[in-house]
Amino acid sequence: MKTQERPQTSADAAATDDPPDDAALVVEGLSKRFASGDAAVTAVDDVSFSVGRGSVVGLLGPNGAGKTTTIKAILGMVLPDAGSVRIDGIDVYEQPSAAYANVDAMLEGARNDYWRLTVRENLRYFATIGGVDPDSVADRHERLLDQLDLAEKADEAVRDLSRGMKQKVSLASVLATDADVVFLDEPTLGLDVESSLTLRRELRRIVDERALTVVLCSHDMDVIEAVCDRVVIMNDGRVIADDTVERLLSGDGTQRFAVASSDIDEALLARIRDGFEVTEVTTDGERTRVEVATDSEGFYDLADQLRAADVALDSVNTARPDLEDVFLGLTDEGEGRR
Numbered sequence: 046m047k048t049q050e051r052p053q054t055s056a057d058a059a060a061t062d063d064p065p066d067d068a069a070l071v072v073e074g075l076s077k078r079f080a081s082g083d084a085a086v087t088a089v090d091d092v093s094f095s096v097g098r099g100s101v102v103g104l105l106g107p108n109g110a111g112k113t114t115t116i117k118a119i120l121g122m123v124l125p126d127a128g129s130v131r132i133d134g135i136d137v138y139e140q141p142s143a144a145y146a147n148v149d150a151m152l153e154g155a156r157n158d159y160w161r162l163t164v165r166e167n168l169r170y171f172a173t174i175g176g177v178d179p180d181s182v183a184d185r186h187e188r189l190l191d192q193l194d195l196a197e198k199a200d201e202a203v204r205d206l207s208r209g210m211k212q213k214v215s216l217a218s219v220l221a222t223d224a225d226v227v228f229l230d231e232p233t234l235g236l237d238v239e240s241s242l243t244l245r246r247e248l249r250r251i252v253d254e255r256a257l258t259v260v261l262c263s264h265d266m267d268v269i270e271a272v273c274d275r276v277v278i279m280n281d282g283r284v285i286a287d288d289t290v291e292r293l294l295s296g297d298g299t300q301r302f303a304v305a306s307s308d309i310d311e312a313l314l315a316r317i318r319d320g321f322e323v324t325e326v327t328t329d330g331e332r333t334r335v336e337v338a339t340d341s342e343g344f345y346d347l348a349d350q351l352r353a354a355d356v357a358l359d360s361v362n363t364a365r366p367d368l369e370d371v372f373l374g375l376t377d378e379g380e381g382r383r
């Protein structure tokens with residue numbers, strides 16, 4: 046197993062059409078259909094993206110978007126109908142042993158930790174089967190136990206731990222090896238808020254310290270926003286967005302503006318809906334608060350309309366969209382909420 050130092054790559058370079066020269070992962074034209082005839086499902090449809098060395102890419106999408114099938118195809122657990130996957134420049138279908146030599150994965154929120162072994166024994170076990178002498182990485186293991194708040198439980202059998210603790214052991218087991226390309230599917234599944242925050246912070250720190258290349262699947266937008274440099278959004282088997290978190294958040298200048306007043310009645314609300322994308326309406330019985338997604342010019346138009354209707358505004362607020370807003374705007378998931 047190789048352990049060479051790897052240079053950091055700017056996430057921006059990875060968010061272009063051509064894979065960067067030093068891409069750790071390049072997926073090209075990946076497609077996978079399940080079943081045939083009426084029952085046929087196109088799970089992955091001509092998916093291409095790349096991940097620069099030392100960067101963290103989030104794979105996002107609603108249920109059934111094709112994320113898991115994509116990851117399984119990358120890992121050789123599902124054979125695609127078309128497309129290629131290269132890890133460190135090596136074709137995974139032609140030379141699987143060489144391509145996966147530095148790869149590890151935590152799929153569907155867990156991996157097969159040995160429940161009869163203690164936490165520390167699991168880390169040593171997975172280091173060993175990953176081809177690393179566990180004594181040579183003992184310091185790393187101690188640090189991982191500390192970073193993921195597992196030190197106190199290090200000598201307890203995994204079967205006696207809570208679900209959240211088991212989840213953290215799974216992650217620690219993946220990070221216990223020398224793998225430098227890591228796939229994490231729902232790593233915060235089942236964690237309480239505090240553990241999720243710890244994991245988020247420490248995962249980013251570990252990634253930076255070891256220049257890991259990570260593909261992270263999660264429904265937890267806060268995790269994606271905190272940990273990822275770049276996001277690939279899938280819908281119906283296709284990639285519908287591939288950009289840095291920063292650029293996705295700055296978007297097209299659209300912001301959320303919320304106005305609140307006791308003068309907003311149903312008729313006025315209907316007129317606002319006609320002219321603007323209303324994202325939320327709430328009322329406390331007296332005041333109605335209307336949130337619209339628009340740019341600053343649109344907001345001046347809204348202000349003019351309210352003034353013309355003699356509306357006395359109680360408050361005006363702006364909010365920067367978060368990744369969840371961007372995601373909902375790009376996928377069908379937003380439809381039911383408007």
Ligand SMILES: Nc1ncnc2c1ncn2[C@@H]1O[C@H](COP(=O)(O)OP(=O)(O)OP(=O)(O)O)[C@@H](O)[C@H]1O
Pocket residue numbers: 079080086087088106107108109110111112113114115
């Ligand atoms: N083995 C299979 N046989 C038949 N259809 C499958 C199989 N695996 C996945 N699919 C279908 O392929 C589509 C994509 O599924 P996939 O699990 O890749 O989506 P996902 O984005 O990971 O969803 P989730 O977020 O719910 O895990 C879905 O319609 C799913 O039902």
